[in-house]
Amino acid sequence: MTDESTLAGPADTRPRRPRGGGGKRRKPRGRSKALVITGWAAASVVVLGGTGLGVVYFKLNGNIKGVDINAALGTNRPPDIDNGSQDILVLGSDSRSGKNAKYGKDEGAARSDTAMIVHVYKGHKKASVVSIPRDTLISRPACEAVDGGDGGTDPGGQRQMFNTAYEVGGPACAVKTVEKMTGIRMDHYLEVDFTGFKKLIDTLGGVDITTKKAIHDKDSHLDLEAGTHTLTGEQALGLVRTRHGVGDGSDLGRIQLQQAFIKALLDQVKDVGLFDNWKKLYDLANDATSAVTTDSELNDVKSLAGFANGLKGIGAGDMKMVTMPIQYDPADPNRVLPLEEADQQVWDALRADKPIPKSATEKSAGDKGDVGDVVAGH
Numbered sequence: 001m002t003d004e005s006t007l008a009g010p011a012d013t014r015p016r017r018p019r020g021g022g023g024k025r026r027k028p029r030g031r032s033k034a035l036v037i038t039g040w041a042a043a044s045v046v047v048l049g050g051t052g053l054g055v056v057y058f059k060l061n062g063n064i065k066g067v068d069i070n071a072a073l074g075t076n077r078p079p080d081i082d083n084g085s086q087d088i089l090v091l092g093s094d095s096r097s098g099k100n101a102k103y104g105k106d107e108g109a110a111r112s113d114t115a116m117i118v119h120v121y122k123g124h125k126k127a128s129v130v131s132i133p134r135d136t137l138i139s140r141p142a143c144e145a146v147d148g149g150d151g152g153t154d155p156g157g158q159r160q161m162f163n164t165a166y167e168v169g170g171p172a173c174a175v176k177t178v179e180k181m182t183g184i185r186m187d188h189y190l191e192v193d194f195t196g197f198k199k200l201i202d203t204l205g206g207v208d209i210t211t212k213k214a215i216h217d218k219d220s221h222l223d224l225e226a227g228t229h230t231l232t233g234e235q236a237l238g239l240v241r242t243r244h245g246v247g248d249g250s251d252l253g254r255i256q257l258q259q260a261f262i263k264a265l266l267d268q269v270k271d272v273g274l275f276d277n278w279k280k281l282y283d284l285a286n287d288a289t290s291a292v293t294t295d296s297e298l299n300d301v302k303s304l305a306g307f308a309n310g311l312k313g314i315g316a317g318d319m320k321m322v323t324m325p326i327q328y329d330p331a332d333p334n335r336v337l338p339l340e341e342a343d344q345q346v347w348d349a350l351r352a353d354k355p356i357p358k359s360a361t362e363k364s365a366g367d368k369g370d371v372g373d374v375v376a377g378h
Contacts, residue, residue: 063289066299072172078185084122134163143169189295196291198233206230217245253371263316264377323366
């Protein structure tokens with residue numbers, strides 16, 4: 001990535017090899033995938049709470065930022081398969097502008113830090129989540145250039161890091177790249193940010209977790225002994241950004257840690273008791289709508305809340321989380337390559353609204369090790 005900053009400030013941008021293994025040593029990033037799940041929950045309570053008051057509605061409505069993905073991509077997309085399932089691209093970018101500046105230097109361009117495809121199965125009772133490592137080398141399609149470029153079209157090319165799609169072409173290029181990789185049309189797009197994550201966690205009253213090992217990482221400002229903790233927003237951000245404190249220091253391990261945190265958060269959100277505290281409900285809804293950028297079909301309170309309400313029955317036990325099957329690049333151990341046959345098994349399963357077969361991830365370098373077992377919910 002262009003910016004390899006930590007919470008302590010800018011650092012060496014050269015890729016480094018991990019301790020004791022073939023993983024990638026990468027500087028931690030901020031956007032947690034847990035943000036979006038919390039956003040869904042907050043939007044859901046908005047619609048359930050009946051926020052019909054005009055002032056409240058227009059305040060929350062005005063918070064949401066939307067991007068017209070359909071207009072940007074036109075008709076050259078995978079077919080829209082109407083089998084009752086939904087596919088959502090969830091993205092977090094590494095922008096350091098505005099309130100995010102404290103997490104590193106703003107170098108004028110943002111790349112996607114965390115990316116995952118959320119497939120919600122027919123009936124909306126179960127989901128599969130496929131994380132895409134940001135350093136995956138892929139064939140990136142041509143995209144309309146945005147934000148700081150000279151305009152026109154970026155030609156794309158072979159062996160491009162996945163996270164550069166967002167940098168050169170914003171959300172539309174990220175969606176276009178994912179659809180080209182998978183052959184699956186994305187029904188929706190959601191993006192979140194640092195400050196939104198912290199505020200959501202603090203408004204929830206923190207997140208209860210148990211760490212089976214001590215985690216000490218000066219870069220993410222995180223010091224947790226083994227045991228039970230109620231994490232503040234700042235601590236939660238440190239946890240989902242850390243890589244020095246657990247595992248071999250690889251970004252793949254960090255993805256596992258984030259997935260474990262999401263499950264802990266999902267378990268807790270259901271028991272928050274928001275309907276006993278209407279101010280807390282409003283604050284959470286305000287935080288959530290301020291934190292997200294959506295596709296244009298979700299960029300109003302009614303649509304976003306209806307979407308979220310349809311997902312409220314999916315708990316941690318109903319969600320299978322995997323990393324896209326990959327292997328380390330023989331030419332550069334700090335990059336990974338898709339395992340094409342295994343990847344195709346994953347995409348074929350999701351397209352057919354079926355579970356991801358275990359055989360698809362058996363030979364993958366992702367989902368290895370015990371990093372995901374370090375953190376557990378209550």
